[in-house]
Amino acid sequence: MLKRITFLVIVIVLAKPTYDFGLTLYEDAKQYLNENNINIEDATTEVISSVSNTAKDTLIYTAATVKNAELPSTVKTVEELADAFYYYFSNWETDFEITYVGSTTDIENLIESAVDLAADRDHYILGHLSNRKIEYEYGRFDAKIKVHQTYLTNAAQEQIVDEKVASILATASPESMSDFEKVKFVNDYIVKNAVYSEDSTASPHSACAVVAEGKGVCQGYALLALKMLQGLGIETKYVVGEVYTGGHAWNLVKVDGEWYHLDTTWNDPTPDRKNVVRYEYFLMNDTKMKKDHTWIQSDYPRANSKKYAFMAQIDHAYEEDGMIYYSNVNDDNILYRMNIKTGESSRLTDSRAQFIVGFGDWIYFSNYSKGAYLSKIRTDGSDETVLYKEKVENLFVEDGYLYFSTDDGLKKLEL
Incomplete structure (x- = not known):
């Protein structure tokens, strides 16, 4: 007697909202620079790690050797059968056979x-399970179970994930x-x-695509977060649900004994804003x-917290020295600062700020109260100054230079 069971895992995709910004004048910028003797250099052709398109080496994956742990030749209970399935799942095996001895009623x-x-048993594995076909032949007291299981990853990709996650977590304390x-941190x-994208070599629904290629969709974001958080000792769950666009995935994390929702996908702006982090979906309650x-x-x-x-x-x-300097979405994007331990916050200035470094x-920030011009202010809120009268965005600091994007390309200012 032969029967067949097929299981499908639905792949989850999310489309996220976009953000708009203002305009500025070019000639005023040139005049201002001449009057104030600020040396802004062109940096368009420089190779900068922070603003390159994160061009990744082409990833070619091959099957890895399965662990040499032994399995019993037969299983006799549902728990032992689960043990066998878990063994093969955790080794990312695609074709395997299990012999069951017991009642087949x-x-x-x-x-x-x-x-x-x-x-x-492992939500990381659960999130990577894809199509499954099970065939079994059985008598009254025994069954031969043949399984073809596909995954959104494989053993070689998971070795890459393990190595990269270990390297990332080594930078933390x-x-x-x-x-x-x-x-x-995660x-x-x-x-x-x-970057939220389906254009990846590995499955965009896998943790590997996100950590190795810097691309993926919500499922990959949530699975990588799960892997990293567990590596830091944070109890974490992989959550599958829905949003207005359809299926979606995120995490539940336990912080100081309380559970909170964490949606890293919806904390990542689209279009992508380099080095910009949102916290709208960070440690939320139900x-x-x-x-x-x-x-x-x-x-x-x-x-509930x-x-x-x-x-x-x-x-x-x-963030610097226990303080977060940020654009306050609840107050017209005014520049604020907050003590990260106490949550106490206050205005740093009356200017609207984005791309803060x-x-x-x-x-330094893009001052949207003044044409999105490049501005600076001391950490105590004094000495606010406009540095460059042209619209700027994507600010970052590297090797003693402030880099920023303009309509005329990438520029840099020595600090």
Whole structure:
């Protein structure tokens, strides 16, 4: 007797909202530079790590050797059957066979239960499972189960993920970081180093595409966040639900004993704004998340705390010495500063700011109260000055220079 079961995993895609910015005048900029003797250099042809298109080496993946752990020749219970499935899933095996000895009266449900138990052991594996075909031949007290399982990744890609995640986490100091700081570290890294895109060599739904190529969709963002957060010792879950565009994925994280939602995808602006991190979907509770996300709430722990609700006001953030300098989305994008430990915040100036960076005692930003001109202000809020009367964006600091984009290309200013 032969039966066949086929399971499908739905691939999740998200389209995100866009952002608009203002205009400026070119001739005024030239006149201003002449009058104030500011040396702005052209940097369009420079190869800059922070603003290159993160051109990645072409990734060619081959099958990796399966671990040499032994499996019993036969399994006798649903738990042992789940053990066998988990073994093959965790080794990213595509074709395998399991011999079951026991009553086959309810063999179909037995296999489905074992698969569910195996997948639920590790949400990282669960999120990478794709199409599955199961065929089985059985008598009254035994069954031969043949499985063809596909994944959104493979063993070789996962070796790349492990190596890259280990390298990234090595730059942190988890022993001295709070749970909050660990989650922020992961959110910031993914947002700054990934672009929402389906144009990747690896599956854009995989963690590998996001960490190795800097491209991916919500599923890849959430799976990479899961991997990184677990590496930092943060209890994390992979959440599948829906938003207005359809299927969507994000995370639940436990911070100081409380569960919160974290959506790294929706914290990453589109079109991509280099080095710009949002926190609108950072450590949210169920009430806030339900405004534009839906999920089967009984499948996940409840998130009730409002402790970090203040983070949602932050955009274009720059962090230094325990302070965050940011564009306040709740106050017309005015430049604010916040004590990251206490959550206390105040206006730094009355100017509207975006693309905020810092160097020494100075904060640099695109001043949208003055034509999006390049401006600077001290960290204490004094000495605000316009440096360049032309629209600027995508500010970043590297090797003692402030780089920024203009309609005339990339420019730089020695600091």
